[in-house]
Amino acid sequence: xxxxxxxxxxxxxxxxxxxxxxxxxxxxxxxxxxxxxxxxxxxxxxxxxxxxxxxxxxxxxxxxxxxxxxxxxxxxxxxxxxxxxxxxxxxxxxxxxxxxxxxxxxxxxxxxxxxxxxxxxxxxxxxxxxxxxxxxxxxxxxxxxxxxxxxxxxxxxxxxxxxxxxxxxxxxxxxxxxxxxxxxxxxxxxxxxxxxxxxxxxxxxxxxxxxxxxxxxxxxxxxxxxxxxxxxxxxxxxxxxxxxxxxxxxx
Amino acid sequence: xxxxxxxxxxxxxxxxxxxxxxxxxxxxxxxxxxxxxxxxxxxxxxxxxxxxxxxxxxxxxxxxxxxxxxxxxxxxxxxxxxxxxxxxxxxxxxxxxxxxxxxxxxxxxxxxxxxxxxxxxxxxxxxxxxxxxxxxxxxxxxxxxxxxxxxxxxxxxxxxxxxxxxxxxxxxxxxxxxxxxxxxxxxxxxxxxxxxxxxxxxxxxxxxxxxxxxxxxxxxxxxxxxxxxxxxxxxxxxxxxxxxxxxxxxxxxxxxxxxxxxxxxxxxxxxxxxxxxxxxxxxxxxxxxxxxxxxxxxxxxxxxxxxxxxxxxxxxxxxxxxxxxxxxxxxxxxxxxxxxxxxxxxxxxxxxxxxxxxxxxxxxxxxxxxxxxxxxxxxx
Numbered sequence: 354x355x356x357x358x359x360x361x362x363x364x365x366x367x368x369x370x371x372x373x374x375x376x377x378x379x380x381x382x383x384x385x386x387x388x389x390x391x392x393x394x395x396x397x398x399x400x401x402x403x404x405x406x407x408x409x410x411x412x413x414x415x416x417x418x419x420x421x422x423x424x425x426x427x428x429x430x431x432x433x434x435x436x437x438x439x440x441x442x443x444x445x446x447x448x449x450x451x452x453x454x455x456x457x458x459x460x461x462x463x464x465x466x467x468x469x470x471x472x473x474x475x476x477x478x479x480x481x482x483x484x485x486x487x488x489x490x491x492x493x494x495x496x497x498x499x500x501x502x503x504x505x506x507x508x509x510x511x512x513x514x515x516x517x518x519x520x521x522x523x524x525x526x527x528x529x530x531x532x533x534x535x536x537x538x539x540x541x542x543x544x545x546x547x548x549x550x551x552x553x554x555x556x557x558x559x560x561x562x563x564x565x566x567x568x569x570x571x572x573x574x575x576x577x578x579x580x581x582x583x584x585x586x587x588x589x590x591x592x593x594x595x596x597x598x599x600x601x602x603x604x
Numbered sequence: 605x606x607x608x609x610x611x612x613x614x615x616x617x618x619x620x621x622x623x624x625x626x627x628x629x630x631x632x633x634x635x636x637x638x639x640x641x642x643x644x645x646x647x648x649x650x651x652x653x654x655x656x657x658x659x660x661x662x663x664x665x666x667x668x669x670x671x672x673x674x675x676x677x678x679x680x681x682x683x684x685x686x687x688x689x690x691x692x693x694x695x696x697x698x699x700x701x702x703x704x705x706x707x708x709x710x711x712x713x714x715x716x717x718x719x720x721x722x723x724x725x726x727x728x729x730x731x732x733x734x735x736x737x738x739x740x741x742x743x744x745x746x747x748x749x750x751x752x753x754x755x756x757x758x759x760x761x762x763x764x765x766x767x768x769x770x771x772x773x774x775x776x777x778x779x780x781x782x783x784x785x786x787x788x789x790x791x792x793x794x795x796x797x798x799x800x801x802x803x804x805x806x807x808x809x810x811x812x813x814x815x816x817x818x819x820x821x822x823x824x825x826x827x828x829x830x831x832x833x834x835x836x837x838x839x840x841x842x843x844x845x846x847x848x849x850x851x852x853x854x855x856x857x858x859x860x861x862x863x864x865x866x867x868x869x870x871x872x873x874x875x876x877x878x879x880x881x882x883x884x885x886x887x888x889x890x891x892x893x894x895x896x897x898x899x900x901x902x903x904x905x906x907x908x909x910x911x912x913x914x915x916x917x918x919x920x921x922x923x924x925x926x927x928x929x930x931x932x933x934x935x936x937x938x939x940x941x942x943x944x945x946x947x948x949x950x951x952x953x954x955x956x957x958x959x960x961x962x963x964x965x966x967x968x969x970x971x972x973x974x975x976x977x978x979x980x981x982x983x984x
Binding site for chain 2: 424429430449450453454456457458462464468470481482485486529
């Protein structure tokens with residue numbers, strides 16, 4: 354597996370001089386939910402930055418606010434306050450259609466549940482974001498085939514999710530996340546539904562992607578998994594508890 | 605979907621029946637001949653514009669009839685009347701060699717085939733002198749001739765009607781049957797005088813008058829009514845023309861159309877609600893998929909479009925099945941009732957089912973498009 358994932362081509366860096374620029378910046382961002390008369394402060398106001406090519410893990414137990422962090426930072430939901438800058442552009446005031454386009458072009462998602470379309474072939478699942486980007490069928494298939502081949506699934510292009518193992522399904526989902534050359538990949542408990550062997554495979558893919566310059570935000574409750582990142586943000590009760598740097602002795 | 609199937613098939617059936625009836629009625633009225641005035645015993649039309657049933661007409665319709673002197677009175681109105689046809693009927697068995705068939709025998713006059721257009725396939729109609737002297741001559745309907753004679757040419761052959769020997773002088777052209785009732789093709793025509801003598805019949809069931817071209821038909825009706833009022837009460841007879849008959853038939857057809865249209869509308873409504881339910885279930889079942897698609901960049905309109913297309917597809921599928929049923933149905937009833945599936949009916953079926961799908965798919969599709977991606981993704 355390691356050998357195959359090494360075949361992943363280095364993603365072209367848009368501007369090498371800006372390689373360590375800030376790609377995503379959260380300024381004083383918080384998220385408050387109103388449930389009836391109750392106000393739930395899911396995410397206390399916080400600042401966060403991630404540089405191009407950086408690999409950051411966000412950890413915390415359930416209820417720590419890490420899911421809310423992921424949703425807000427990935428433009429799935431709007432922050433209650435503060436602003437989000439992606440590639441230096443304030444995207445906080447985007448409307449729903451603009452946010453959808455932004456997620457389509459700039460964000461890649463890897464979910465714990467894989468979230469593949471059940472009756473759809475691997476190649477079409479991987480190519481799904483390209484449908485919404487308006488890419489032609491021929492090009493969609495070409496790009497999906499290339500990525501799935503790099504992830505060692507060249508024999509499985511026409512298989513439906515129920516004909517694939519968990520690890521294979523997650524690799525299809527990783528191909529889907531990468532297909533539009535996004536600025537940031539959000540991985541939400543990517544190994545949570547996998548056995549340890551497949552989990553390790555996915556870990557290695559993430560490490561390789563990082564080496565090749567992909568910006569990754571990994572959200573997990575597993576401290577062991579988080580240690581593959583360069584930097585770990587620890588959340589608790591919606592607040593930023595600590596930031597850890599290698600060798601992560603305190604964890 | 606069942607509702608859409610029923611709805612579309614009733615819409616298509618409705619149109620095909622309407623079209624078929626229209627063609628049939630037009631054809632029948634052409635057959636009746638133009639400028640004709642019908643004189644019938646009893647009060648044919650009810651006060652509210654429909655036909656009176658026999659029960660409503662009472663015994664008068666069954667027992668009242670005209671006499672030869674009425675025919676003569678009407679024939680004398682030469683300023684208005686061109687020709688008069690009249691008849692009475694009797695049922696009897698016809699025999700040729702070993703074949704025998706029961707037939708309705710119309711005793712009529714020589715002008716009958718010119719007033720109530722009856723073209724001849726073979727031979728001729730009986731003439732005035734044969735008619736007046738009560739000769740034993742007979743004109744056969746197309747079907748009865750075929751049944752009795754098969755391949756043999758019936759003209760100039762002798763047949764027995766009851767116990768009396770007749771000479772066949774002609775065979776009428778095929779007219780076809782309209783509503784599954786008795787067809788003119790099974791009728792046998794003999795001179796009235798002959799019928800009267802053999803069966804001892806002296807009354808006349810129906811008189812048809814061909815008005816002169818140069819008079820107003822309403823005027824002619826009034827003159828005939830006036831003449832008959834000398835011998836009968838006002839409600840013992842009816843004088844009317846095709847226009848009046850056509851109007852009543854059209855009124856009845858109109859009511860039928862409204863009734864069938866109502867059934868179609870209700871079925872389409874039910875079908876639409878069915879589709880709405882299917883789509884709502886589909887949206888719920890696929891909440892997670894919708895969330896995923898939105899996360900990956902589908903805009904609300906893309907999702908709306910996707911679900912609308914699915915609803916329209918379901919509905920059109922129902923429409924196609926409905927169309928098939930309607931087509932089979934119209935084929936099945938064709939022997940009894942004129943019906944034809946037209947291009948416009950097919951187009952309407954597709955149009956209607958697409959609209960039903962879009963209208964009733966709109967609410968579920970909108971619901972899908974408004975789902976928040978995070979909540980949808982979290983949905984189990």
